[in-house]
Ligand SMILES: Nc1ncnc2c1ncn2[C@@H]1O[C@H](COP(=O)(O)OP(=O)(O)OP(=O)(O)O)[C@@H](O)[C@H]1O
């Protein structure tokens with residue numbers, strides 16, 4: 001059955017979407033069956049893959065509201081060999097609309113059940129908050145959260161908060177919820193700060209930090225404007241090399257290589 | 258009476274906190290009476306100024322819940338000549354706790370009334386979402402929103418969404434709500450993308466974009482780890498020069514210079 005991961009961190013701009021999209025593309029390129037679920041109303045993952053969030057016929061929002069099955073909203077990206085369940089701006093309303101629904105935190109987990117046999121990996125991109133959308137993703141993520149951590153001081157501040165939230169989800173919603181790993185991103189060798197942040201995270205969570213460190217690389221910020229993942233936009237860039245290494249590290253750690 | 262601005266953008270990591278803290282410090286240094294209100298549960302603005310979010314006796318959360326007056330939670334930063342109303346992680350609960358309260362969107366606006374006569378500028382740092390905390394900030398911001406926009410493709414995608422949300426707040430909650438201006442941030446001359454993004458925003462919103470463009474500057478990401486604003490951490494850096502120019506542009510535009 002599929003491994004299900006949530007890309008989660010309530011700190012904004014740390015590389016959740018970039019990691020979800022890059023990882024999905026490398027796994028798909030390696031012949032792995034991948035579904036990318038976009039749970040962010042900003043639909044960054046969708047637009048990174050050239051999907052127009054304002055014109056999709058149906059999205060993850062319709063799935064959460066119980067009007068559509070997951071498979072009915074999935075779009076196939078034949079070039080990258082991956083499937084995408086797109087987001088739409090309406091997702092922002094789900095938090096309010098579901099507030100008094102019983103089992104509102106389990107909607108995504110239930111909807112994903114039909115997909116578990118169809119995929120090897122399901123990656124869920126989360127918005128920068130710990131609201132209902134992220135809680136749904138953490139509840140659905142049977143194999144845990146992959147937490148991108150920007151190598152900057154402010155990104156460190158929220159880590160404790162996130163880990164407490166993951167513990168709450170594990171205690172009340174999904175006993176399998178855990179942290180699969182912490183991925184250091186936007187490492188900038190020009191400043192000592194990046195190394196200090198990496199050292200601090202490694203010191204506090206020695207067993208959780210992935211070996212791969214993603215460097216700051218301007219090609220990664222350019223790729224979405226071309227509607228492509230780094231794999232096809234700039235395959236020889238430092239960003240592509242790092243994410244290829246990360247995909248391998250994840251597969252190896254999951255005994256899938 | 259005070260000018261009240263919200264630093265808002267639901268896209269994460271675009272420079273809301275950096276702008277709020279930098280601007281507050283430059284205005285305070287110019288002899289302007291400034292209150293910085295931290296509405297983000299991550300408390301990035303508070304920790305950027307060396308305030309330990311986990312040990313503050315009271316925070317903006319207590320003010321929103323009606324247990325404290327705003328003035329009773331304000332901390333004075335004598336060195337920078339500014340006041341700070343700190344955040345705490347409990348703020349994350351306010352969204353849920355206030356969901357069925359009448360007038361829940363006006364809590365901050367009401368709490369700030371006692372402060373209008375005491376300050377020249379009140380700056381409100383928002384979390385990366387369009388939930389109740391940001392709606393409170395937009396409702397309180399009599400003079401509008403200052404919207405930092407990172408010079409990257411993904412940061413452009415959410416702009417329409419934010420402007421629609423601001424229109425909704427103006428229609429239903431605060432007829433004065435508007436966009437004070439769009440501030441381009443993290444401009445990186447090494448890539449064409451930055452200039453393309455600036456050109457696109459200027460083409461769409463010619464009257465809204467501030468003339469000052471904030472460059473990507475590693476000193477800005479280092480400053481928070483020293484608990485200092487760029488003004489005192491690296492006063493001659495490109496980041497400090499740009500934010501000083503921005504403070505002047507804002508004061509001049511407000512007829513306060
Ligand atoms: N390693 C990197 N080097 C350079 N730029 C990067 C890198 N990773 C991501 N970026 C760029 O930084 C910005 C933030 O990244 P991204 O949008 O993936 O973060 P996020 O955590 O998903 O943000 P949000 O919190 O808004 O969802 C984007 O413009 C992206 O293109």
Ligand SMILES: Nc1ncnc2c1ncn2[C@@H]1O[C@H](COP(=O)(O)OP(=O)(O)OP(=O)(O)O)[C@@H](O)[C@H]1O
Nearest residue numbers: 012152269270271272273274275385472473474478
């Ligand atoms: N002009 C700049 N150059 C380089 N780094 C910057 C610049 N502005 C901000 N940063 C750094 O980029 C990161 C994101 O900035 P910041 O935290 O201010 O954004 P934000 O919009 O407040 O994020 P969030 O959405 O999480 O609240 C921080 O680590 C900050 O130190």
Ligand SMILES: [Mg+2]
Nearest residue numbers: 016017040044
């Ligand atoms: Mg994202």
Ligand SMILES: [Mg+2]
Nearest residue numbers: 273274297301
């Ligand atoms: Mg912030």
